[in-house]
Amino acid sequence: MPPKELPGFYYDPDKNRYFPTKGRIPGAANRPPRPPPPPAEPSPPPTERRKRTRQSELLHAREMYGGGVIFSKNNKSTFKQQCQYTQASQPMVWKYQGTTLVADKALEELHAMVQTPSGLRESKLLATGSTNGSIRLFGLGTALENFEDEMEFLPQPVWTPLGKQKAAVNSPLANIWSSETAFSNFSSSISCIKKFGHNFHDAASANSSVQRALVATLGSGGSGGSVYIMDMSTIDSATVSRNAHERIERVASFDRTVWTADCNSDGTQVVLGTNTGAGLLNLETGTLSWLYRCKSDILSQQFVHSGNVVLCGLRNGSIVPVDVRERHSNQPTGRSSPSTARGTVPMLSARHNARGRNQADKAKSSRVISMPSAVCSLVSLSSDEHYFLGSSMDGSIKLFDLRLIQKGAIQSYAGHVNSHNNLPLVVDPSETLLMSGGEDCTVRIWSIKTGEQIFAKSVADTLFTALCWPESNLDLDGSSSLFDLNHSWGAWMGSRDGLFYMHGT
Structure with a gap:
């Protein structure tokens, strides 16, 4: 029988098989053209992508990878880090009423023993410093509650992530207490408040019940x-501001x-940053x-x-x-003792031992790192002391390695807008x-690690000039504090408008 005709094919009797025809398939011209593929939606920014990460996805990743490394598109991280990123992408922010102009220069969380009518109680205190030269102590527990001259400061939510509005109602932030008057007043602005041992992030230093803090003042006028x-070490709650x-x-x-x-x-040395060095x-020893x-x-x-x-x-x-272990050509410049501490300790003029100083400074200049403008904040990482973070007033934030100074920054953190104000840095x-x-x-x-921006929101109409991320989320007795009971992390933020607290949800 003759071969059966098939549309679009012809039969080769020598090869006894069908082959497609070279021309257009009949009827193809009448077919509608294939619609073009829809345009790809622009990828959301990292913050939005982080918000879309569901808890079930992290749980699935934990089941797949355990506590080890989880690979994403551009980097890898552990399950714990992914949880931290997710929690940090949706924080809640509170403002404490009546705290204007108390925390715009310095913030530090301290541990103290508070003497109460019922005996000694361990408590956390937040020390705040301002440009007007005052230091205030705020009790973060109940040890300073309802005592003489103590005022209660109430928190008010100022930023709540979408879908988390009920959290502000179901998990209100704890109140704090402070005296009606400042703990101490100075004649000039507070430069810094830093507790001894703040460079360590271990349990031994974070949970020490006796803590001291360094306070520096700027100076004004001719002084x-x-x-x-x-x-x-021991605070009498009844006279917290009078002693x-x-x-x-x-x-x-x-x-x-x-x-x-x-x-x-270890609290043996203090380094000072002045207008001349x-x-x-x-x-x-009191040696300067x-x-x-x-x-x-x-x-x-x-x-x-x-500390080296x-x-x-x-x-x-x-x-x-x-x-600091190097021998310095012009030491000592003065001695500070109980008899001279109330006076002024002079530093030698810049002409002292100019030759030795120039040689030493020349050696140091070979290890200098440059940033685009004034360096306003430095943070050394305790996990590896070779790494440190620095910020400059133009908004640049970079990560450096002391071993690779000549190569410049090894990581940058983009996004900030700044020109002339202090740009504080703080790490968890x-x-x-x-x-x-x-x-x-x-x-x-x-x-x-990656430089990815996880959160970026204007949470209040104010510039935050002081930050503190407490080293421990536990009270001195090992239990959760009032501020960490219902959330994973928390950080203090200070501005001229008042004292704020940001925490994960």
Whole structure:
């Protein structure tokens, strides 16, 4: 029989098989053209993608990978880190009423023993410093509640993530207490408040029931700045503001501006950032010596974890690491003792031993790191003391490695808007997250490891100039505190408008 005709094919009798025809298939012209594929939707920003991450997805990843590494499109992280990113992407922010102008310069959370009518009680205290020179102590537990001259400050929610409005009602933030008057008043602005051992993020230092704090003042008019030690070992709740003179001891005063200060972990040395260089004050001997001389103001300082190196951030944009173990050509410059501490400790003029100083400064200049503008904040990572974070007033935030100084920054954190204000940096205890606030009143949180921006929102109409991320989420007795009972993490934020608290939901 003749071969059967098939549309679009012809039969080859020699090969005894069908082959497609070369021409257009009949009827193809009448078919409608295939519609073009729909345009791809633009990918949402990292913050929105993070918000879309469901808890079930993380649980599924945990079942697949356990507690190990989870791979995403561009990087890898552990299950714990992914949970931290998700929690940080949807925070809640509260403002404490009546706290205007109390926390715009410094914030530090301290542990103290509070003497109450029923005996000693362990409590957390938040020390705040302001540009008007006052220090306030706020009780974060119930140890200071309802005692003489104590005022209660109530929180009000100012930022709630979408879909979490019920959290503000079902999980209200705890109230805090403070005296009607300031704990202490100084004649000039507070430069910093830093507790001893703040460079360590371990349980031993975080849960120490006896803590001291370093307080530095800027200086004004014809007088320079000063350094004080604040002892929080035992506080009488009934007279918390009337016995400040017994709790704050002036160590030394200086004949120049003290922009910043920092202390090593064991509380034996204090480094000072002045308008003419960096000085080192030995608290045990009272000896004051120069570490580094410069014509630019030192606006920020940070001891590394070991205490052997101090990072100095200059107004001209330089970051100079200085080894405190090196022999300095012009020490000592003065002595601070109980008889002279009330006076002024002079530092030697810049002409002293100019030849030795120039040689030492030249050696240090080879290790200088440069940022685009004035360096206003430095944070050393305790997990590896070679790494540190720095911010400059133009909004740049970068991660550096002391071993790779000549190669510049190894990570950048983009997004901030800033021009002339202080740009504070703070990291969480696990050193996974980085937080800061810029002139656009936007709080931003990044992953330290990847540089990914996890959160960026204007949570209040104010510029946050002081930040504190407490080292421990536990009370001294090991139980959860009032501030950590219903959420995973929390950080204090200070501005001229008042005291704020941000936490995960």
